[in-house]
Amino acid sequence: MVERVLPMVEVSPLPNAPAITLGVINYHGKIVAVVDIRRRLNGSSREYGLTDQLVVARTPRRMLLFPVDEVLGVREVAADSVTLPNTILPGIGHLEGIVALSDGVLFIHDLETFLSLDEEQQLTEALAEMTT
DSSP, X not given: OEEEEXXXXXXXXXXXOOTTEXXXXXXXXXXXXXXXXXXXXXXXXXXXXXXXXXXXXXXXXXXXXXXXXXXXXXOOOOGGGEEOGGGTSTTOTTEEEEXXXXXXXXXXXXXXXXXXXXXXXXXXXXXXXXXX
């Protein structure tokens, strides 16, 4: 689902968007929402700067951008090393798996469920309002 990584750019506010939305950017002529994983995980949001990056990902319903501190590369993990999230964090529906690494923990997000149905609808409406 990840297409590429971009350098951070200025993000414009998007009124009436879900709380996890930082705003939007113009990506190759398309207005694309930037959503904050930190906000989804109920962590403290932070200001992003030009040293940060944006991960471009496509869900079955839309393209989304996720700000990240840095991208260290691509890592392959064995399927049997992936733990189902409900065995560790019951009720956290937007995670597909968790992997213990020698240098930390890897969370595998399920981008199809990252936005709730209400958030999808709210985001669609906010984007439509912006273009009218």
